[in-house]
Amino acid sequence: MTAATTPLPNATILGYPRIGRRRELKRAVESYWKGATSEAELRATAAELRTATRARLVELGLPALGGAVPESFSFYDQVLDATLALGAIPHRFADVAAREGASDLDVYFALARGDENHQPLEMTKWFDTNYHYSVPEIDERTPFAANAAALVEQVAEARAQGVDSRPVLVGPVTYLLLAKASDEAGGGFKPIDRLDEVVAVYAELLSALAAAGAAWVQLDEPALISDSLPTTRDETLALVERAYRELGSAAERPAILLTAPYGDSSRVLARLGALPAEAVQADLVRGALPEGSLADGSLARAFEGTQLVAGVVDGRNIWRTDLRTAFARVEELQRAGIAAVVGTSNNLQHVPHDVADESKLDARLKSWLAFADQKVEQAVVLARGLAEGAAAIEDELAASERVLADRAAAPGVRVDAIRARTAAVGGADRSRVSEGERREAQRSLGIPQLATTTIGSFPQTGEIRRARAAFTRGEIDRQAYDGFLREEIERVIRLQEEIGLDILVHGEAERNDMVQYFAEHLDGFAVTEHGWVQSYGTRATRPSILWGDVSRPAPITVEWSAYAQSLTDRIVKGMLTGPVTILAWSFVRDDQPLADTAAQVALALRDEIDDLVDAGIRIVQVDEPALRELLPLDADRQAAYLDWSVGAFRLATGGASPEVQIHTHLCYSEFGEIIDAVDGLDADVTSIEAARSRMDVVEPLGEHGYSRGIGPGVYDIHSPRVPSVEEQAELIRIAASRIPGEQLWVNPDCGLKTRGYEETVASLTNLVRAARTVRESALATSGR
Ligand SMILES: CN1c2c(nc(N)[nH]c2=O)NC[C@@H]1CNc1ccc(C(=O)N[C@@H](CCC(=O)N[C@@H](CCC(=O)N[C@@H](CCC(=O)O)C(=O)O)C(=O)O)C(=O)O)cc1
Numbered sequence: 144m145t146a147a148t149t150p151l152p153n154a155t156i157l158g159y160p161r162i163g164r165r166r167e168l169k170r171a172v173e174s175y176w177k178g179a180t181s182e183a184e185l186r187a188t189a190a191e192l193r194t195a196t197r198a199r200l201v202e203l204g205l206p207a208l209g210g211a212v213p214e215s216f217s218f219y220d221q222v223l224d225a226t227l228a229l230g231a232i233p234h235r236f237a238d239v240a241a242r243e244g245a246s247d248l249d250v251y252f253a254l255a256r257g258d259e260n261h262q263p264l265e266m267t268k269w270f271d272t273n274y275h276y277s278v279p280e281i282d283e284r285t286p287f288a289a290n291a292a293a294l295v296e297q298v299a300e301a302r303a304q305g306v307d308s309r310p311v312l313v314g315p316v317t318y319l320l321l322a323k324a325s326d327e328a329g330g331g332f333k334p335i336d337r338l339d340e341v342v343a344v345y346a347e348l349l350s351a352l353a354a355a356g357a358a359w360v361q362l363d364e365p366a367l368i369s370d371s372l373p374t375t376r377d378e379t380l381a382l383v384e385r386a387y388r389e390l391g392s393a394a395e396r397p398a399i400l401l402t403a404p405y406g407d408s409s410r411v412l413a414r415l416g417a418l419p420a421e422a423v424q425a426d427l428v429r430g431a432l433p434e435g436s437l438a439d440g441s442l443a444r445a446f447e448g449t450q451l452v453a454g455v456v457d458g459r460n461i462w463r464t465d466l467r468t469a470f471a472r473v474e475e476l477q478r479a480g481i482a483a484v485v486g487t488s489n490n491l492q493h494v495p496h497d498v499a500d501e502s503k504l505d506a507r508l509k510s511w512l513a514f515a516d517q518k519v520e521q522a523v524v525l526a527r528g529l530a531e532g533a534a535a536i537e538d539e540l541a542a543s544e545r546v547l548a549d550r551a552a553a554p555g556v557r558v559d560a561i562r563a564r565t566a567a568v569g570g571a572d573r574s575r576v577s578e579g580e581r582r583e584a585q586r587s588l589g590i591p592q593l594a595t596t597t598i599g600s601f602p603q604t605g606e607i608r609r610a611r612a613a614f615t616r617g618e619i620d621r622q623a624y625d626g627f628l629r630e631e632i633e634r635v636i637r638l639q640e641e642i643g644l645d646i647l648v649h650g651e652a653e654r655n656d657m658v659q660y661f662a663e664h665l666d667g668f669a670v671t672e673h674g675w676v677q678s679y680g681t682r683a684t685r686p687s688i689l690w691g692d693v694s695r696p697a698p699i700t701v702e703w704s705a706y707a708q709s710l711t712d713r714i715v716k717g718m719l720t721g722p723v724t725i726l727a728w729s730f731v732r733d734d735q736p737l738a739d740t741a742a743q744v745a746l747a748l749r750d751e752i753d754d755l756v757d758a759g760i761r762i763v764q765v766d767e768p769a770l771r772e773l774l775p776l777d778a779d780r781q782a783a784y785l786d787w788s789v790g791a792f793r794l795a796t797g798g799a800s801p802e803v804q805i806h807t808h809l810c811y812s813e814f815g816e817i818i819d820a821v822d823g824l825d826a827d828v829t830s831i832e833a834a835r836s837r838m839d840v841v842e843p844l845g846e847h848g849y850s851r852g853i854g855p856g857v858y859d860i861h862s863p864r865v866p867s868v869e870e871q872a873e874l875i876r877i878a879a880s881r882i883p884g885e886q887l888w889v890n891p892d893c894g895l896k897t898r899g900y901e902e903t904v905a906s907l908t909n910l911v912r913a914a915r916t917v918r919e920s921a922l923a924t925s926g927r
């Protein structure tokens with residue numbers, strides 16, 4: 144083998160945001176999709192972004208040589224990149240790949256987005272983050288053939304820039320464990336069955352990278368830390384050992400950095416150290432070192448000849464690192480005789496670019512924050528300490544302590560009145576009267592069987608976003624913006640009446656985002672101007688910063704919901720984002736348990752529900768799409784999480800009187816494994832994503848004896864495709880065969896904000912007809 148003899152320098156990061164400081168990649172890719180720019184122009188923009196990233200990392204102090212600069216660019220998604228690198232194009236896309244003149248990029252985007260003849264690859268959550276990847280589809284016949292072109296091009300581009308970069312790839316075990324068996328797979332087939340073949344292709348990719356001059360390659364294996372995969376952790380470790388022994392023995396390859404981000408690898412770390420990888424990374428923010436392994440020398444023995452990248456800089460949040468504590472941890476490794484490298488806990492793709500871009504954030508708050516660039520600087524400081532001794536970085540260590548002390552003492556971080564209120568919360572605050580009593584009380588709402596409704600948002604048109612942007616820039620005043628929103632609400636109400644929906648919504652036009660909007664109206668939060676983080680593909684969000692004790696200075700949604708209700712005789716649902724989702728999609732303070740923060744948010748929402756009800760709103764939906772996302776990957780920590788998260792939802796909704804119907808909405812994830820928790824939310828009605836899985840989720844609910852209202856989605860809102868009446872009716876029938884009809888609601892999978900009006904109106908019209916068709920046929924069969 145030709146593994147580099149140059150060790151990793153003593154600081155590195157696992158990856159850097161790739162969307163561009165001003166979301167340049169989004170604009171470039173979307174413009175290419177529209178046909179406004181050519182592939183060559185798109186590729187040129189991508190190359191510029193990569194070049195700027197490398198230059199920035201070198202400027203921030205990551206050494207150019209030694210492969211410290213990760214090459215973690217992606218046009219859309221890193222798992223999709225691996226699919227292309229492996230040539231694992233699902234058969235159903237073979238015609239796209241064979242199309243004359245089709246480029247790799249055409250195939251890539253066809254897999255990501257689908258087209259008129261192809262459903263896109265499914266998208267799902269990447270571990271416990273708010274990032275979504277394109278799920279590979281593998282079966283016995285899926286072709287595998289190394290396609291190193293994109294990786295090699297980037298290595299060459301970096302070398303031309305004078306930078307030795309380290310290509311970053313999802314590792315073979317994680318790739319296959321995150322894949323699903325394609326619809327064509329035989330019964331019992333599992334993608335991981337093809338590990339040996341896939342490892343052989345990785346070996347070819349590594350050989351191509353070595354030939355291109357890459358000294359290092361990074362292979363990410365977060366599967367190692369997860370209990371939410373098809374294999375047990377012991378099985379995953381055995382698979383990783385098998386794969387890396389094979390890769391390690393490859394004739395021509397770069398040195399390998401094997402990473403285990405997003406959780407605790409303490410149970411497996413010593414075994415990883417013994418593998419033929421030249422460096423192994425451990426997430427030491429979420430995880431620990433194996434107990435006693437420094438004192439007894441076992442870790443040092445396992446890591447003899449292997450560098451340990453200590454992930455002490457948190458890549459999941461935006462708080463400045465406690466440098467003194469972090470330094471003590473890496474120094475301890477060094478003292479134990481381990482070749483320690485300072486690293487991040489994970490790829491920095493989950494944090495925004497640079498705090499310096501934020502001109503409107505309060506200066507004091509800003510001094511507490513570290514986005515990607517600041518995290519790099521912090522890793523570099525710690526590395527300098529390792530190289531030159533603690534005294535060399537004493538100024539930085541002392542400054543870090545001052546930041547932490549300032550944060551702890553700042554006004555708003557701890558507010559006595561808020562703390563007194565959460566301290567007084569008792570079990571009764573989390574309980575409503577029995578479900579049966581509520582059902583009786585809610586009869587007055589006059590809700591029909593198979594009631595039709597939507598999940599809340601209507602299309603966020605360019606016009607709405609432009610009006611908001613104009614308001615933010617001060618080009619139109621509050622009165623003009625509010626007037627615009629009222630017109631929008633009225634239009635949406637009339638539209639729903641015309642379509643014939645039973646329970647209406649106001650459409651959420653006032654919301655830039657379902658979390659950020661609430662953060663903007665709650666004390667204890669700050670929002671950013673440019674703090675974009677990729678959510679999937681070209682879509683991003685600006686997670687809010689929850690820095691202090693949370694309270695609600697004034698009603699938030701009441702004006703909009705009450706206005707919508709004033710326009711119609713039908714019931715309008717109030718629409719709130721739940722406490723768990725608000726935390727999941729924000730950067731949350733790390734100085735107290737999430738449970739305590741969640742209770743504060745819950746009480747603010749509880750007050751909002753009170754005000755909505757006082758204003759005449761009779762149904763309130765509290766969305767918790769992220770309930771499953773925050774479920775710890777570590778099985779040992781799941782029960783405690785479910786306890787506080789369900790408790791927070793119940794605290795938010797527990798003050799609603801029996802005749803008020805509480806809905807919740809869940810999407811983006813498999814909820815099967817947390818059905819008890821969904822039941823525990825004690826919502827009267829739950830809408831849940833189900834169309835793409837053809838109502839699979841309803842089966843466990845039926846088996847579970849779920850007795851509440853349930854609205855399994857019958858319209859997949861992820862694509863512009865218009866589902867026919869018959870198609871939706873069929874899904875309603877499937878649901879009705881598993882759950883009693885009186886419990887069933889008819890709704891789309893999720894909100895319609897990313898859809899256009901044309902397909903929305905057509906699809907909802909079909910949805911209402913489908914519900915009618917099934918109602919009528921049920922009446923006919925029952926002879927009523
Ligand atoms: C439901 N999901 C959400 C998640 N996390 C959230 N925090 N919020 C969510 O809704 N996680 C799981 C899923 C992920 N799904 C999505 C779906 C769609 C998007 C998306 O479309 N994002 C938009 C940005 C949305 C936004 O914040 N808009 C703002 C700012 C708009 C903007 O860019 N303005 C322009 C000017 C406008 C113009 O002139 O046209 C500008 O500032 O330059 C708003 O509406 O005000 C995206 O474009 O990526 C994300 C996650």
Ligand SMILES: N[C@@H](CCS)C(=O)O
Nearest residue numbers: 598599600766768894
């Ligand atoms: N009420 C929100 C839920 C999204 S998960 C919407 O309709 O967009």
Ligand SMILES: [Zn+2]
Nearest residue numbers: 768810893894
């Ligand atoms: Zn949803």
